[in-house]
Amino acid sequence: MTTIKKVLDSMWALAPSALKSETGIRELEESIVGKSGNPWINHENERVVSSFVLGLSITMAFAFSMESWRAATMELNPVMGQPTGDADLLAILYFLLAAFTYWVTISSMVKLTWLKSTSTALLGISTAWIIFIVSTFLIHWSLIEADWVVVWANRDLVMMGQLMKEQMTQSPGSHVCINESNCYGINQNFRLWWSLYLTFGILGGSYGASGEKPRKFLVPFFAIMGLVALIALNPTEVSYKTDTVQVKLAIATLWALVGYGLAYWYSKNNEEYKVNRLKSYLAVSAVATFFFAILIMDPPQFVKDGAEVLGGTPAQSFSEDIIAGDRTPSTWDKLAGNGIEASQWGGLFVNLIIATAGCVLGFGIGVVLAFGRQSDQAFFSIPSIAVIELVRSGPLICWLYFAVFMMPDLMDPFYNAEDIIRMLLMFGIFGGCYIAEVLRGGLQAVDSGQKEAAAALGLSPLQTKLQVELPNAVRTTLPSIISVFIGLWKDTTLLFIVNILDFFKLAKDLPNSDLRFLGDFLEPLYVTAVVFWIFAFYLSRVSMKVEKNLGLVREGGGEAA
Numbered sequence: 122m123t124t125i126k127k128v129l130d131s132m133w134a135l136a137p138s139a140l141k142s143e144t145g146i147r148e149l150e151e152s153i154v155g156k157s158g159n160p161w162i163n164h165e166n167e168r169v170v171s172s173f174v175l176g177l178s179i180t181m182a183f184a185f186s187m188e189s190w191r192a193a194t195m196e197l198n199p200v201m202g203q204p205t206g207d208a209d210l211l212a213i214l215y216f217l218l219a220a221f222t223y224w225v226t227i228s229s230m231v232k233l234t235w236l237k238s239t240s241t242a243l244l245g246i247s248t249a250w251i252i253f254i255v256s257t258f259l260i261h262w263s264l265i266e267a268d269w270v271v272v273w274a275n276r277d278l279v280m281m282g283q284l285m286k287e288q289m290t291q292s293p294g295s296h297v298c299i300n301e302s303n304c305y306g307i308n309q310n311f312r313l314w315w316s317l318y319l320t321f322g323i324l325g326g327s328y329g330a331s332g333e334k335p336r337k338f339l340v341p342f343f344a345i346m347g348l349v350a351l352i353a354l355n356p357t358e359v360s361y362k363t364d365t366v367q368v369k370l371a372i373a374t375l376w377a378l379v380g381y382g383l384a385y386w387y388s389k390n391n392e393e394y395k396v397n398r399l400k401s402y403l404a405v406s407a408v409a410t411f412f413f414a415i416l417i418m419d420p421p422q423f424v425k426d427g428a429e430v431l432g433g434t435p436a437q438s439f440s441e442d443i444i445a446g447d448r449t450p451s452t453w454d455k456l457a458g459n460g461i462e463a464s465q466w467g468g469l470f471v472n473l474i475i476a477t478a479g480c481v482l483g484f485g486i487g488v489v490l491a492f493g494r495q496s497d498q499a500f501f502s503i504p505s506i507a508v509i510e511l512v513r514s515g516p517l518i519c520w521l522y523f524a525v526f527m528m529p530d531l532m533d534p535f536y537n538a539e540d541i542i543r544m545l546l547m548f549g550i551f552g553g554c555y556i557a558e559v560l561r562g563g564l565q566a567v568d569s570g571q572k573e574a575a576a577a578l579g580l581s582p583l584q585t586k587l588q589v590e591l592p593n594a595v596r597t598t599l600p601s602i603i604s605v606f607i608g609l610w611k612d613t614t615l616l617f618i619v620n621i622l623d624f625f626k627l628a629k630d631l632p633n634s635d636l637r638f639l640g641d642f643l644e645p646l647y648v649t650a651v652v653f654w655i656f657a658f659y660l661s662r663v664s665m666k667v668e669k670n671l672g673l674v675r676e677g678g679g680e681a682a
Contacts, residue, residue, distance in 0.1 A: 282467015
């Protein structure tokens with residue numbers, strides 16, 4: 122008996138620290154399978170029973186994972202039966218899932234939790250087994266059955282679209298060009314990288330200004346960048362020069378670290394009002410980066426003229442020399458020449474730029490409409506109400522068709538906009554109408570005493586609205602605003618219906634890009650789902666962080682804000 126107890130105590134020492142706490146293990150078990158109903162288990166022997174259950178669960182999970190590993194190894198390499206990395210990863214994931222499922226089941230059986238609460242025990246056990254069955258199926262399909270070559274071969278296509286991909290992979294110096302005489306494009310992808318550098322710098326600065334501790338920022342940041350680098354530099358079916366991409370990713374990482382370091386140092390060495398001013402500057406810079414990303418893709422004439430003044434020659438003017446390999450255009454040459462028209466944009470870039478338009482333009486339009494609807498002047502309130510009710514009464518897909526077929530007739534006398542630009546405007550208007558209604562509820566909740574105090578301080582009505590009412594309304598309605606942003610991000614998948622080459626449409630059409638990939642239609646769609654979930658999840662986490670900083674997480678946080 123003493124020997125068994127020593128073994129169980131040793132196993133317990135290997136358990137996570139959260140499980141070593143008697144209160145922690147009890148709360149975890151009770152939250153999943155309910156309270157113990159076994160009359161033979163008391164405070165003195167509960168630790169031994171928990172150790173026994175944990176050890177038995179680990180043993181059973183190890184046996185299950187080893188058997189799964191053997192089966193996966195034979196399935197991947199039936200002739201030699203040699204171990205593979207996919208089989209090893211499958212075994213590890215199976216072990217973790219099985220250990221948790223067995224632990225929940227055995228804990229309920231040994232501790233007789235169903236005597237205390239049958240519904241809680243059944244719900245906990247059934248949920249654990251459903252997670253186990255679904256997860257093991259997805260893991261087996263992903264690692265054993267699925268063929269991810271279709272995704273690796275087209276990773277650059279779904280990121281930037283076909284035309285921009287050609288400009289990257291069929292330009293001098295590209296990995297796929299056998300010799301320079303076979304290349305005919307002018308590599309314009311520096312335009313995307315410039316926008317990415319600015320975005321990373323602002324992102325790092327935002328985390329630094331928020332007072333985020335270096336460890337909490339650097340650890341996940343380097344983990345994410347490492348994953349991005351592995352995806353971008355994986356040699357499987359690569360169609361671009363990985364050395365160049367590696368350098369550019371390193372530059373983007375450096376921008377983020379510099380932005381974080383400077384903002385963190387500034388926030389630690391200055392008063393709060395100065396830090397808040399820095400945050401406002403970062404917010405304005407983020408909006409400016411959005412407009413910069415649009416303008417740099419197809420710059421206006423004054424930008425081209427400025428590049429010529431700085432020594433650039435329009436690259437298209439010596440395109441024959443580029444095709445012959447006699448001359449490689451510089452960055453100033455490319456800036457002085459034609460950019461990438463909106464009709465040539467594609468991939469994830471389109472989804473990001475249009476979703477950002479829905480957020481940036483939508484928030485600005487929403488503020489105007491919200492204040493207009495609350496105005497006492499019919500000149501402002503009636504048009505605002507009409508626009509809000511009209512746009513919100515129709516589904517987004519109808520307005521996208523409106524932007525494709527009817528908006529050109531309205532805009533042509535003033536501006537000949539391409540399809541994607543009209544989508545930008547339509548998402549901004551659609552998102553703005555929903556944000557207007559969200560902000561209206563926040564504006565109605567602003568205490569009248571604050572308005573009276575602002576008037577007593579001599580603030581004008583416009584200053585009162587922008588500096589008193591709007592900040593309080595945003596604080597109150599921030600979760601709802603983020604929900605609208607997340608909805609706009611997911612709604613960008615509707616672009617493929619109006620024949621915009623967005624991330625979803627390109628992923629859906631990947632099996633048709635090569636005879637090797639016919640029938641491999643599930644893999645790209647799963648990748649699409651994961652990518653959209655990652656961005657939506659990140660937005661929700663940012664919202665929670667901002668809410669916590671404003672004191673809106675716990676009860677009574679409104680007064681703290």
